[in-house]
Amino acid sequence: MPFVFPPPPVPSVAVFGDSARLPVRRIFCVGRNYAAHAREMGKDPDREPPFFFTKPADAVVDDGATIAYPPLTNDLHYEAELVVAIGREGFNIEEDAALDHVWGYAIGNDLTRRDLQSEAKELGRPWDWGKGFDHSAVCGPVHRHEATGHLSSGSIRLAVNESRRQDGDLSEMIWSVPEVIAILSTSMRILPGDLIYTGTPAGVGALVPGDVCTVEIEGIGAISTTIAAH
Ligand code: MN
Numbered sequence: 001m002p003f004v005f006p007p008p009p010v011p012s013v014a015v016f017g018d019s020a021r022l023p024v025r026r027i028f029c030v031g032r033n034y035a036a037h038a039r040e041m042g043k044d045p046d047r048e049p050p051f052f053f054t055k056p057a058d059a060v061v062d063d064g065a066t067i068a069y070p071p072l073t074n075d076l077h078y079e080a081e082l083v084v085a086i087g088r089e090g091f092n093i094e095e096d097a098a099l100d101h102v103w104g105y106a107i108g109n110d111l112t113r114r115d116l117q118s119e120a121k122e123l124g125r126p127w128d129w130g131k132g133f134d135h136s137a138v139c140g141p142v143h144r145h146e147a148t149g150h151l152s153s154g155s156i157r158l159a160v161n162e163s164r165r166q167d168g169d170l171s172e173m174i175w176s177v178p179e180v181i182a183i184l185s186t187s188m189r190i191l192p193g194d195l196i197y198t199g200t201p202a203g204v205g206a207l208v209p210g211d212v213c214t215v216e217i218e219g220i221g222a223i224s225t226t227i228a229a230h
Pocket of ligand 1: 029030031079081110197199200
């Protein structure tokens with residue numbers, strides 16, 4: 001089929017130990033999935049059902065990249081997150097079977113224009129401008145679950161210029177990975193290449209030009225992102 005101009009390249013993320021890359025279809029993100037972070041954002045962390053927002057697939061950024069400080073914000077925040085890569089489609093997935101749909105796990109950084117997100121919350125507007133901007137979805141290499149096992153506990157930490165800012169454990173998620181997959185799949189069919197950012201622990205804060213932000217998750221290593229100096 002001819003196109004009126006060349007179609008865009010397929011967005012993708014690296015795969016650990018492989019030169020082949022994992023094509024990205026959609027990016028789903030869970031809001032407020034760690035109790036202490038919900039509290040720091042002024043919310044009651046009771047088990048109200050999880051909610052989701054999305055980012056464009058082509059917002060993905062590899063480990064080691066230097067990205068420009070984004071436009072329209074004076075409050076760019078980091079959020080350390082476990083990313084789940086989906087490898088098998090499904091709809092209305094049972095929690096018991098949810099992990100069968102996981103291809104692997106990666107370390108993510110859900111970059112956020114916090115001032116735009118806060119304004120959107122106040123005005124009852126969508127979060128897209130706060131969350132879904134260019135280069136907002138840092139994602140390190142995806143590790144095959146066959147190599148790592150399924151991740152349900154282990155430290156998740158973030159540092160800015162080697163100063164520790166977030167220090168949590170995956171076991172502190174309010175909604176576990178199987179629960180998140182099961183609930184997400186009641187809303188839409190999940191498909192290979194979908195990425196799920198599973199929420200961030202407490203300690204979110206700002207990045208400024210020149211900062212180096214590193215995120216590490218026990219069992220799958222560490223990634224780093226540099227915010228370009230002006
Ligand atoms: Mn997040």
